[in-house]
Amino acid sequence: AQSVSQHNHHVILSEAASLELGCNYSYGGTVNLFWYVQYPGQHLQLLLKYFSGDPLVKGIKGFEAEFIKSKFSFNLRKPSVQWSDTAEYFCAVNAGNNDMRFGAGTRLTVKP
Amino acid sequence: NAGVTQTPKFQVLKTGQSMTLQCAQDMNHEYMSWYRQDPGMGLRLIHYSVGAGITDQGEVPNGYNVSRSTTEDFPLRLLSAAPSQTSVYFCASSFGRGSYEQYFGPGTRLTVT
Numbered sequence: 001a002q003s004v005s006q007h008n009h010h011v012i013l014s015e016a017a018s019l020e021l022g023c024n025y026s027y028g029g030t031v032n033l034f035w036y037v038q039y040p041g042q043h044l045q046l047l048l049k050y051f052s053g054d055p056l057v058k059g060i061k062g063f064e065a066e067f068i069k070s071k072f073s074f075n076l077r078k079p080s081v082q083w084s085d086t087a088e089y090f091c092a093v094n095a096g097n098n099d100m101r102f103g104a105g106t107r108l109t110v111k112p
Numbered sequence: 113n114a115g116v117t118q119t120p121k122f123q124v125l126k127t128g129q130s131m132t133l134q135c136a137q138d139m140n141h142e143y144m145s146w147y148r149q150d151p152g153m154g155l156r157l158i159h160y161s162v163g164a165g166i167t168d169q170g171e172v173p174n175g176y177n178v179s180r181s182t183t184e185d186f187p188l189r190l191l192s193a194a195p196s197q198t199s200v201y202f203c204a205s206s207f208g209r210g211s212y213e214q215y216f217g218p219g220t221r222l223t224v225t
Contacts, residue, residue, distance in 0.1 A: 009152070034213075044155075044202065044216040090154055097209065099170065100145070102154040 002027035002093050006103035013081055014111050021076040021106050023091030033074040034092040035065055036102075044090065050074065061085070083112045113138050116217035118203050124223045125193040133188040133220050135203030143206045144186040145170070145214070146178065148199040155202065161186055162209065193224045 007022040025031065032051040036044045048059025055067040065076045074091060091103040119134045137144065145160035157170030161180040175197060177189040186205075190197060201220045206212040 004154075006154075036216075043218045044204075046213045049213060092155075094209070100157060100214070101171075102147075102156070104152050104154040 002031065002095050002099070002101050004091055004093050004101050004103035006089075006091055006106050008106045009104070010107045010109070012109045012111065015083055016080050017110075019076070019078040019081045019085070019108070021089055021091075021108070023074045023076065023103060024072050025074070025091075025093040025101075026072065027093065027095050030096055032094040032096065033065075033067060034094070034100075035059065035063070035074075035076050036090045036092060037087045038090065038105075039087045047076070047089070081108070081110050083110045086110045115139065116203055116205055116215050118201075118217035118220050120220060121218065122221050124225065125190070126225055127193060127195060129193050130189070130191050131193065133190075133201055133203075133222070135186045135188065135217060136184050137186075137203075137205040137215070138184065139205060139215065140183060141205035141207055141215070142183070143209055143212070143214075144180065145204050146176070146186070146188045147202045147204065148172065148197075149202060149219070150199050158188065158201075190222075193222075195224045198222060198224045 003026045005024045034049045035047040037047045038044045050057045050067045058064045088105045090105045094100045116137045142163045146158040147155040156172045159178040161167045203217040204214040206214045
């Protein structure tokens with residue numbers, strides 16, 4: 001079964017700093033890739049997803065992610081974070097079956 | 113649309129007690145699933161269903177039962193609660209498997225003492 005690794009458990013940034021959260025997965029076949037966000041006290045919601053085509057995908061709120069097949073990576077980026085981006089971010093991988101695997105999550109704290 | 117709803121929001125059980133976590137969706141989604149969220153471990157799939165009458169096990173199914181008698185509802189049953197089942201439980205639904213976005217409910221925080 002596929003597995004997902006998120007390298008950073010907790011990231012602390014100041015407003016306007018750039019963000020990159022790492023995500024690597026282990027599966028050799030075709031995958032569908034997702035980033036979900038969980039704001040404090042809220043449920044998970046989709047930030048962006050990739051399943052084919054342009055490996056650079058754009059999501060909501062200025063986030064983007066790049067799929068690099070050779071590195072089995074799907075890193076999340078944002079050029080300038082805001083205080084409202086404080087949340088927990090989850091990378092998820094699906095190998096086209098019914099099994100969705102999530103990473104352990106990265107908690108982002110943005111200081112105003 | 114209410115989306116995905118879960119009840120209760122909070123629950124405290126004693127070891128050995130049983131209970132059912134309720135999940136309902138009004139989006140006519142075929143695929144529904146249950147996850148548990150534990151610190152440092154992300155979300156882990158417990159059980160899922162690809163349609164009414166069809167369920168299957170996920171990554172961590174032990175201690176949990178599910179059934180899917182209607183498209184809308186997907187309850188999760190704990191037959192004999194254990195402290196290891198203390199967690200936050202999320203129900204999710206989507207149009208299908210694979211590349212489809214999952215819509216999550218607000219979660220149920222369960223404590224087993």
